[in-house]
Amino acid sequence: MERRLSALLVDDERLARVELRRLLAAHPDVEVVGEAEDVSGATRVLRARRPDVVFLDIHLAEASGFELLDEELGETAVVFVTALDAHAVRAFEVNALDYLLKPVSPARLARTVERLRSSLSGQLPSGERRLTLEDRVLVQEGARTELVRVSDVRCILAEDDYSRLVLTDGRELLVHESLKRWESRLPPRHFVRVHRSTVVNLEHVERMEREENDTFRLHLRGLAVPLTMSRRYAVRVKELLA
Known part of the structure; x- marks a missing residue:
């Protein structure tokens, strides 16, 4: 006990x-x-x-x-x-x-x-715990530090050793943190990888469209340009959206 x-x-x-x-x-x-x-x-x-x-x-x-x-x-x-x-x-x-x-x-x-x-x-080291949608996470862009609610992140795009957070208010934050580390911390039933360089928040998905070359277009609310998704990732996304 x-x-x-x-x-x-x-x-x-x-x-x-x-x-x-x-x-x-x-x-x-x-x-x-x-x-x-x-x-x-x-x-x-x-x-x-x-x-x-x-x-x-x-x-x-x-x-x-x-x-x-x-x-x-x-x-x-x-x-x-x-x-x-x-x-x-x-x-x-x-x-x-x-x-x-x-x-x-x-x-x-x-x-x-x-x-x-x-x-x-000791199950979860400090700073490595799983986040929930209601949590807020501290991110640093350059010299500026900001607290971001997890549910406000539409998607995260990898850029070399950095990642770009696209937020619901239209802002984008470039932070020195890898996409892999974000994926290990974010709630897996809400955030899913759809491309080797992209993780999306399923709460913001509007629709997915199949292309002729066996790829998919993933449309997110508030995002003007749809994201590319391969068939490999589409299977997982369909399961979670069902």
Whole structure:
């Protein structure tokens, strides 16, 4: 039997802590071992209990939750919980395990608990975990860092050692990451390779048309030019779209 995971709740609003405790009660493998309303209180619990995870609000009454990261956290994972997503990029830059927006939904929290369990057991190394459509991923284009929702990616095109993310708002981001690595992280029932240099989000597929030379044209919503797809990949796409 797996051991229970210990959790610390840090929020300056008592009702917010009560609600998060209620949501965590649905996960018998997680035990709340302490609560705090500020950084100093959280520090005392961290040093005394060394919990597996701290659910941390960013906007505390007298300080930012980021100040807690100046403490020696050891192996304690951090999950930010906040009503605003303005600090999401910074949260991922400091290697937070996850980032939850209030009000926290039970389904989203369940994914966080699963991610926590996998991370602590060593099943999924940090930065290599499988993403979901609802997740956001940190990407860097040149000197600019941006947080992109996975569901907003229409397709990804390989360009040598780089990949071009085509987004639903019409923008394209050229990032230094291989198509193979994207394919290993993206949800396989939604993102599929249709060409040796192309991965598409099936949520954005409008239709596929067969050409005379045994290739296919794949039309994506919002994309003016259809993508080329071979018969080899078409079989898999048809299965997933059925």
